[in-house]
Amino acid sequence: MSDLHTHYPVVVIGGGQAGLAMSAQLKKHGIGHVVLEKNTIAHSWKTQRWDAFCLVTPNWQCQLPGFPYAGKDQHGFMLRDEIVSYIEDFARHTCAPVREGVAVTRLRQSGRGFMLETTAGEIAADRVVLAVSGYHVPKVPPFAERLDSAITQIHSSAYRNPDQLPPGEILVVGSGQSGCQIAEDLHLAGRKVHLAVGSAPRCPRFYRGRDAVDWLDDLGQYDLPVEQHSLKEGVRRNANHYLTGRDGGRDVDLRKFALEGMKLYGRLRDGRGTRLQLGDDLQTNLDNADRVYNGICRLIDEHIAKNGIAAPVTPHYEPVWTPTAAPTELDLAASGITSIIWTTGFRSDWSWVDLPMFDGTGYPTHKRGITSVDGAYVIGLPWLYTWGSGRFVGIGRDAEFVANHIKERSNESHADTHQAGRREVSQYAARVAV
Numbered sequence: 001m002s003d004l005h006t007h008y009p010v011v012v013i014g015g016g017q018a019g020l021a022m023s024a025q026l027k028k029h030g031i032g033h034v035v036l037e038k039n040t041i042a043h044s045w046k047t048q049r050w051d052a053f054c055l056v057t058p059n060w061q062c063q064l065p066g067f068p069y070a071g072k073d074q075h076g077f078m079l080r081d082e083i084v085s086y087i088e089d090f091a092r093h094t095c096a097p098v099r100e101g102v103a104v105t106r107l108r109q110s111g112r113g114f115m116l117e118t119t120a121g122e123i124a125a126d127r128v129v130l131a132v133s134g135y136h137v138p139k140v141p142p143f144a145e146r147l148d149s150a151i152t153q154i155h156s157s158a159y160r161n162p163d164q165l166p167p168g169e170i171l172v173v174g175s176g177q178s179g180c181q182i183a184e185d186l187h188l189a190g191r192k193v194h195l196a197v198g199s200a201p202r203c204p205r206f207y208r209g210r211d212a213v214d215w216l217d218d219l220g221q222y223d224l225p226v227e228q229h230s231l232k233e234g235v236r237r238n239a240n241h242y243l244t245g246r247d248g249g250r251d252v253d254l255r256k257f258a259l260e261g262m263k264l265y266g267r268l269r270d271g272r273g274t275r276l277q278l279g280d281d282l283q284t285n286l287d288n289a290d291r292v293y294n295g296i297c298r299l300i301d302e303h304i305a306k307n308g309i310a311a312p313v314t315p316h317y318e319p320v321w322t323p324t325a326a327p328t329e330l331d332l333a334a335s336g337i338t339s340i341i342w343t344t345g346f347r348s349d350w351s352w353v354d355l356p357m358f359d360g361t362g363y364p365t366h367k368r369g370i371t372s373v374d375g376a377y378v379i380g381l382p383w384l385y386t387w388g389s390g391r392f393v394g395i396g397r398d399a400e401f402v403a404n405h406i407k408e409r410s411n412e413s414h415a416d417t418h419q420a421g422r423r424e425v426s427q428y429a430a431r432v433a434v
């Protein structure tokens with residue numbers, strides 16, 4: 001089995017930022033481990049992001065443990081390839097023991113530990129950390145397969161740039177972060193875009209003289225544990241706020257796009273052949289997104305007032321466009337639409353994890369990453385502990401917590417073994433004495 005051992009104290013599965021952060025923290029404690037990555041380090045950033053992709057979160061939030069973003073543009077937004085370099089540099093900096101090209105195909109309990117079936121053979125581990133994110137399988141509605149085969153359909157993870165699509169108009173389905181940014185990418189390239197708008201909220205990019213993220217950080221929003229959030233664990237199902245880091249960062253204002261010629265619709269409900277049914281919720285969805293946007297502005301206003309901070313006054317958002325009756329039917333052929341981009345997210349696939357640690361909906365049962373199976377951990381999931389858990393800003397803290405737990409448990413089991421050893425010795429001594 002190449003240079004892999006047959007047993008490790010800890011096996012970390014996944015060589016993205018979460019697995020590498022975990023490795024760095026284990027190393028700090030001197031805990032032996034290996035990181036198994038089925039592709040290459042930072043695979044999802046390399047392969048599932050479009051050419052003009054950049055971070056939505058400011059660079060200063062890239063806080064991999066002991067390796068914060070050190071470039072000149074702390075308040076800028078790294079481009080895709082810069083993000084990949086940042087992660088690869090981190091792996092080099094920590095000398096992470098990563099084995100690329102090794103997929104774990106089955107994980108099961110074995111004795112007091114675990115057995116991993118991998119593409120490089122079987123490996124035993126005392127403990128395992130699953131750092132494989134939750135974005136596994138592109139999610140596309142079932143009716144997609146009933147649509148006319150002449151329509152090109154791709155998922156956001158396969159979108160690269162406008163030239164990849166055939167001539168004609170494009171329907172983007174979904175208005176989360178990816179949907180809005182891909183719609184903008186196409187719009188800026190002069191392509192005619194139709195956008196089916198869902199219920200994602202939005203956030204100002206800059207407000208009262210600073211990036212809203214900086215204000216929200218001062219407000220402690222990124223340190224709020226999930227159990228203290230008003231929605232508790234329910235927040236994990238929320239869509240991300242839309243805004244962009246493109247060209248130094250700006251708001252994403254769908255109403256402005258509409259003024260510039262983008263066609264907006266409510267949520268896509270169903271479809272067959274070339275005909276699509278859409279909800280009549282466009283106005284509601286736009287209003288709700290703006291309500292959240294202005295709610296964030298108010299939160300920042302209160303913070304500024306309470307702390308007597310000198311900050312320029314910025315107006316709250318006023319709608320620049322309001323839909324008249326949005327169509328609830330759309331004929332793709334009649335509208336000249338030749339492509340659909342599904343920006344409808346991902347679903348998780350834990351089918352290879354044969355451990356009794358799931359909650360019945362396919363989500364791992366855990367508290368701050370410590371699962372219900374002794375010795376098995378998850379890390380890197382959105383709102384695992386805080387908002388930043390699935391992002392660069394919070395992954396270091398979560399990895400540190402899990403590594404500390406592993407360290408404590410290792411000490412306990414050493415103490416147990418030591419105790420058991422002492423018991424055996426004294427029983428032997430007693431027998432000898434008799």
Ligand SMILES: Cc1cc2nc3c(=O)[nH]c(=O)nc-3n(C[C@H](O)[C@H](O)[C@H](O)COP(=O)(O)OP(=O)(O)OC[C@H]3O[C@@H](n4cnc5c(N)ncnc54)[C@H](O)[C@@H]3O)c2cc1C
Pocket residue numbers: 013014015016017018019036037038039040041042043044045054055056057102103104105131132133135178352379380381390391392393
């Ligand atoms: C479109 C998009 C935009 C985002 N923008 C931002 C942003 O602006 N700022 C921010 O902080 N975060 C952002 N995120 C969130 C987050 O930072 C990324 O999702 C990040 O990739 C998560 O890192 P990870 O290590 O948890 O997972 P991943 O990067 O997905 O890494 C998991 C790794 O596990 C490997 N793997 C999976 N299964 C196995 C297996 N069975 N055996 C071995 N290896 C396996 C995969 O090949 C992969 O390399 C964004 C996410 C998306 C999808």
